[in-house]
Amino acid sequence: MKNYIYSSLILLLLICTSFIPVKKEDIEFETRIVASGLSDPWSVVYGPDGNLWVTESKGYRVLKLDLHTGQRNIILDLNHAREFPAFDQLKKAGLLTPQGGLMGLALHPDFLNGKPYVYLSYVYRHLQGNQFLLKLTRYRYESSQNQLDSARVICDTIPASNDHNGGRMLIAQVDGKPYLFYGVGDQGSGQFANGGRTNRAQQANSYEGKILRFELEPGKLNNWIPGDNPIDGNSAVWTIGHRNPQGLAFTIINGKEKLYSSEHGPYSDDEINLIEKGSNYGHPLIIGYADGNYSGLAAAVSDEKKYPGKWHTSYPLISNENRNADSIGPGFKEPVMSLYPTDKKTLSRLFTKIQLGEKTSWLSYAPSGIAIYRSAAIPGWQQSLLVTSLKTGKLLRLKINQDGKVNPHVFEYVPSRARYRDVTVSADGTKIYLATDSSAITSGPTTENPKVTSYRGCILELNYKRKALNL
Numbered sequence: 001m002k003n004y005i006y007s008s009l010i011l012l013l014l015i016c017t018s019f020i021p022v023k024k025e026d027i028e029f030e031t032r033i034v035a036s037g038l039s040d041p042w043s044v045v046y047g048p049d050g051n052l053w054v055t056e057s058k059g060y061r062v063l064k065l066d067l068h069t070g071q072r073n074i075i076l077d078l079n080h081a082r083e084f085p086a087f088d089q090l091k092k093a094g095l096l097t098p099q100g101g102l103m104g105l106a107l108h109p110d111f112l113n114g115k116p117y118v119y120l121s122y123v124y125r126h127l128q129g130n131q132f133l134l135k136l137t138r139y140r141y142e143s144s145q146n147q148l149d150s151a152r153v154i155c156d157t158i159p160a161s162n163d164h165n166g167g168r169m170l171i172a173q174v175d176g177k178p179y180l181f182y183g184v185g186d187q188g189s190g191q192f193a194n195g196g197r198t199n200r201a202q203q204a205n206s207y208e209g210k211i212l213r214f215e216l217e218p219g220k221l222n223n224w225i226p227g228d229n230p231i232d233g234n235s236a237v238w239t240i241g242h243r244n245p246q247g248l249a250f251t252i253i254n255g256k257e258k259l260y261s262s263e264h265g266p267y268s269d270d271e272i273n274l275i276e277k278g279s280n281y282g283h284p285l286i287i288g289y290a291d292g293n294y295s296g297l298a299a300a301v302s303d304e305k306k307y308p309g310k311w312h313t314s315y316p317l318i319s320n321e322n323r324n325a326d327s328i329g330p331g332f333k334e335p336v337m338s339l340y341p342t343d344k345k346t347l348s349r350l351f352t353k354i355q356l357g358e359k360t361s362w363l364s365y366a367p368s369g370i371a372i373y374r375s376a377a378i379p380g381w382q383q384s385l386l387v388t389s390l391k392t393g394k395l396l397r398l399k400i401n402q403d404g405k406v407n408p409h410v411f412e413y414v415p416s417r418a419r420y421r422d423v424t425v426s427a428d429g430t431k432i433y434l435a436t437d438s439s440a441i442t443s444g445p446t447t448e449n450p451k452v453t454s455y456r457g458c459i460l461e462l463n464y465k466r467k468a469l470n471l
Contacts, residue, residue: 020340020363023409027378029462031414034433035065035072038457041435042167043105043369046424048112052433052459057101057167058087060122062148065459076120076139076148078102084126096162098123098132099188104169108216109178116141117216118148119180121169123160130194132160136169136182136214154180154224155236159208163188164244164264168369171216172250172259174277179226180214181238181275183245183261190284190315191266191300195307198314199299201241201283204231209283211245211261211275212236230278241281241332243299245273247370247422249385251400258404260336262367262387266300267350268342269293270367271335272385274404279333282325284315288338290325294318297347303357336405337398339365366391369422373397375429378464388420388434393454395420395434395462414462416454432462 034052039059047053052065062076079086082101090097104121111117118139125133135156139148164185171178186209189199201209214224214236227233247262259275269288273281282290284299298315307313318324325332340363342350353360366389373384385406387396397411419437426433438457 021409023411025411025413027413028465029414029432030465032461032463033455034067034070034459034461035063036456036458038063038438038459040101040421040438040457041459042100042103042421043169044422044424044433044435044459045105045107046426046433047107048427050427052424053105053107053118054435054459055102055105055120057103058438060102062102062105062118062120064146067461073146075141075146078120078122081122081124081135083124084132096130096193098126098160099163099165099185100160100167103165103167104136104182106169106171106180109171111141116143119154119169119171119216121158121167121182123165124156130162130188130197132162134158134160134165134184136180138216152218154214154218155212157207158182158184158212159187159206161185161187161189161194163192163194166242166245168246168248168261170248170250170259172248173252173257174213175257178216180216181248181259182212182214182236183242183248184208184210184212185244185246186242186283190298190313192302192307195300195302195313199284199316201243202280202285204237204240205235207237209240209242210237211239211242211248213238238277239275239279239281241283241285241328243271243283246368247387248275249370249372251372251374251383253383253400253404254402256404258400260370260372260385262370263335264366265338265364267347267362268340268364270339270365272337272339272367272370272387272398272406273333274336276333278331280328280331281333281335282328285318285324285328286321286332287318288341289334290321290332291341292321293342293344293347295320295322295344297344297351301351301354304355305357337408339367339410364391365389365394365396367396368420369435371423371425372400373425373429373432375425377429381429386423386425386432388423390419390421390437393418393420395423395432418454418456418458430464432464434460434462436460 042057108117136154140150166183166185188194189197200206399407
């Protein structure tokens with residue numbers, strides 16, 4: 001427990017009023033819409049070819065956007081690979097849809113040098129009830145045809161759900177070698193319609209609530225799993241104890257490799273985590289910091305009238321967060337930052353209101369995609385973590401310290417009535433690109449569901465104009 005006393009003392013200054021130190025910055029961006037009317041863009045990647053590569057989660061299409069001409073090319077249509085009806089047909093029939101759909105996208109680091117590979121993740125099969133299956137696939141980009149083909153299945157047994165699918169994909173280095181990382185959520189197990197489903201984020205033999213690692217090239221017998229993964233050579237599990245990792249970003253600081261994730265907390269206490277091999281990030285036994293604010297509660301609570309009996313929650317009671325951290329041992333990693341950590345008294349009142357079915361709200365960002373800003377083009381931004389916000393419609397910036405942790409001050413930019421899903425940065429650092437959801441509706445019982453959104457299914461370009469000289 002001694003390991004957490006210092007952070008808990010500091011947190012007393014922050015969590016008593018759900019306070020988070022937000023700073024304002026005199027900076028100007030010129031905003032333009034690069035593309036609109038997309039079917040829920042999920043991933044946006046600035047490619048080494050100077051184009052934007054985009055996945056449409058509901059439309060099951062991969063797009064390549066020419067930033068100079070504005071031309072939009074469909075380079076892959078995966079609707080034929082989806083073994084269930086289209087999303088609009090499922091909704092009309094009153095049936096469940098998977099959260100996301102076609103989600104993660106990553107380009108091989110040698111994309112322009114003989115390895116024109118594109119990696120994708122998509123939900124492809126409905127099993128029963130809320131349960132689906134997701135597939136990771138590698139495609140080859142044929143420039144002469146401007147199409148993706150030659151699909152190779154990396155893994156087709158990843159669990160998916162109507163909630164908490166994670167869905168972010170990234171290529172990052174371990175000891176100088178690139179690997180494919182993929183974040184899988186806990187399937188919403190323990191909350192809402194999944195309230196009676198067992199949460200397996202702490203079970204190392206399950207892919208639910210995990211970050212996975214794969215090879216970029218198949219090995220013997222078409223095996224894509226690295227032999228030095230922490231569980232064994234047959235498991236892709238890299239880290240455990242995650243709730244809903246929707247962002248992954250990688251950088252190198254002072255010669256040390258740093259992989260970050262952004263994750264949703266149940267009520268406030270969103271997390272920015274530094275991902276390290278074999279580590280345990282606590283969910284659902286510890287929420288945010290091991291500061292005791294969830295002691296005596298659980299990782300979620302539901303409206304008892306809407307989800308009675310066994311559908312209330314299968315989450316374990318968190319008797320004491322600090323003891324849970326001690327029981328996990330040295331493998332437990334606290335987040336490098338918890339966004340809006342909330343005090344226990346406020347959480348208890350919130351839980352009671354939700355149980356009674358009362359309308360309520362809470363302070364949170366609901367972070368989604370993240371990216372590292374490496375350029376010196378914007379003064380003071382080099383080695384910053386850019387974070388998109390789903391709930392508040394903001395782009396956040398966190399300065400990364402020399403030890404890989406982040407400065408506690410949060411900078412906010414371009415607020416709007418939109419759900420910012422992902423972020424990427426141009427090669428020269430002068431432009432930032434944001435993907436926005438087509439809908440402004442969330443999956444939870446929040447009252448912040450605006451009927452009008454600023455940008456529906458758009459890719460936005462933020463063109464840096466100036467920054468005040470005195471900052």
